[in-house]
Amino acid sequence: MDCARFLTNVANRRKSSIIREWTTKFMANQNAINLANGMPNTKTFPFEEISVTYKSGTKVKLTGDELAWSLQYGPSQGYIPLVKKMREFQEYWYKPAYNDWDILFTSGSMDGCSKVFEMVVEIGDPVMIQIPTYDGILNALAPFMPKFIEIPQDHDGIIPESIEKMFEERIRHGKPLPKILYVNPTGANPTGTVLTESRKSRIYELAKMYNFLILEDDPYYFLHFLDKKPTTFLELDTDGHVLRLDSFSKILSAGIRLGIVTAHKDFIKRLIKHMESTSIHASSLSQMLLFKLLNTWDQEKLEQHFKDIQSFYRERRDIMLSSLEKYLTGLAEWEIPKGGMFVWVKINKIKDVMELTKEKCISHGVFVIPGHAFNHDRSKPEYHIRLSYSYASPEEIDKAVQILAQLIRKEIGKQN
Numbered sequence: 001m002d003c004a005r006f007l008t009n010v011a012n013r014r015k016s017s018i019i020r021e022w023t024t025k026f027m028a029n030q031n032a033i034n035l036a037n038g039m040p041n042t043k044t045f046p047f048e049e050i051s052v053t054y055k056s057g058t059k060v061k062l063t064g065d066e067l068a069w070s071l072q073y074g075p076s077q078g079y080i081p082l083v084k085k086m087r088e089f090q091e092y093w094y095k096p097a098y099n100d101w102d103i104l105f106t107s108g109s110m111d112g113c114s115k116v117f118e119m120v121v122e123i124g125d126p127v128m129i130q131i132p133t134y135d136g137i138l139n140a141l142a143p144f145m146p147k148f149i150e151i152p153q154d155h156d157g158i159i160p161e162s163i164e165k166m167f168e169e170r171i172r173h174g175k176p177l178p179k180i181l182y183v184n185p186t187g188a189n190p191t192g193t194v195l196t197e198s199r200k201s202r203i204y205e206l207a208k209m210y211n212f213l214i215l216e217d218d219p220y221y222f223l224h225f226l227d228k229k230p231t232t233f234l235e236l237d238t239d240g241h242v243l244r245l246d247s248f249s250k251i252l253s254a255g256i257r258l259g260i261v262t263a264h265k266d267f268i269k270r271l272i273k274h275m276e277s278t279s280i281h282a283s284s285l286s287q288m289l290l291f292k293l294l295n296t297w298d299q300e301k302l303e304q305h306f307k308d309i310q311s312f313y314r315e316r317r318d319i320m321l322s323s324l325e326k327y328l329t330g331l332a333e334w335e336i337p338k339g340g341m342f343v344w345v346k347i348n349k350i351k352d353v354m355e356l357t358k359e360k361c362i363s364h365g366v367f368v369i370p371g372h373a374f375n376h377d378r379s380k381p382e383y384h385i386r387l388s389y390s391y392a393s394p395e396e397i398d399k400a401v402q403i404l405a406q407l408i409r410k411e412i413g414k415q416n
């Protein structure tokens with residue numbers, strides 16, 4: 001795989017840090033004397049001990065070297081024992097089908113996506129994105145002024161034929177070809193779709209055929225409501241066309257700010273350079289907490305945790321669906337989410353939902369997101385809203401949908 005072909009001028013101009021390289025070597029050598037770094041002396045820090053208690057009652061204490069490591073600068077790729085552990089985790093869950101892959105810890109998946117965009121998107125480049133898509137991604141891309149190529153979705157996720165058609169058309173007209181496809185395959189934000197295995201295989205074939213990268217942003221992977229775990233693009237990848245983003249935000253804590261990029265090692269090297277000169281590395285304390293958790297829980301416990309999360313959100317989804325049935329039948333349409341945290345609701349008979357969501361809902365104490373947020377062109381009229389069932393209580397969900405229905409009725413009366 002020729003990764004160099006995908007790199008931007010900015011990525012090529014990034015230099016590696018001598019100091020960071022020495023730090024990584026020092027960290028791996030317990031007996032070395034370090035006169036190299038400006039590492040603060042942890043003796044001067046006010047923390048004697050950091051301890052956490054899991055809900056099961058198990059206590060984990062960080063003292064001595066582990067505490068010192070948690071409070072100190074570390075290697076830009078991640079805490080070395082944790083990087084090793086996460087490689088095993090990736091092997092277990094996704095079994096990448098080639099050897100030259102590696103991982104990098106980031107401050108969440110959003111951080112990883114932004115760094116990948118900077119690595120492969122030149123100003124004005126064409127970029128394929130699933131539409132509608134999470135606004136954080138659209139905003140991360142906006143400074144690159146890309147030519148957005150919209151890849152539409154139906155209830156099974158993005159449609160491979162539209163990619164193929166678009167490539168054929170651009171080739172015929174001599175237009176520049178996109179180098180990357182952004183896709184959020186499991187429990188997509190905002191539609192709740194899960195991209196099917198057969199579509200993933202076809203899209204991967206197309207990626208090889210037309211030589212584009214697949215940015216697989218999958219923070220809801222463990223929040224699917226299917227009988228069997230979805231196959232990932234990473235599992236299909238045989239040579240490095242896939243850059244996978246995992247996130248710990250939805251499964252451990254969003255505030256811990258941890259994610260990982262799994263990709264061809266040549267891309268990971270570039271991303272590490274970026275990390276060295278931006279946040280330096282993901283939080284040491286967060287990484288240590290994750291490391292301790294993965295050492296404390298065995299595989300069975302971890303899988304049980306994922307199953308518990310799935311049942312929690314499935315239950316909340318069903319509560320929201322029954323409130324939608326009760327109050328919005330005839331006023332709106334929606335698909336049953338197959339994963340994630342959101343229902344994408346199409347409001348009938350309202351030409352644009354901005355006023356409804358911004359003026360009416362907020363003044364009645366109900367916050368929902370207008371569909372405009374999920375399109376790079378926010379000026380387009382939208383009749384979708386995104387409802388989240390992750391955070392509100394079952395009673396609040398029911399009350400909010402009831403209020404929403406009243407406001408929609410009023411708005412329809414006004415517009416017609």
Ligand SMILES: Cc1ncc(COP(=O)(O)O)c(C=O)c1O
Pocket residue numbers: 107108109110111134136184189217219246247248249254258259
């Ligand atoms: C599709 C998608 N990507 C990325 C993120 C950001 O995740 P993280 O907290 O890991 O940065 C979100 C958060 O809602 C999301 O929905």
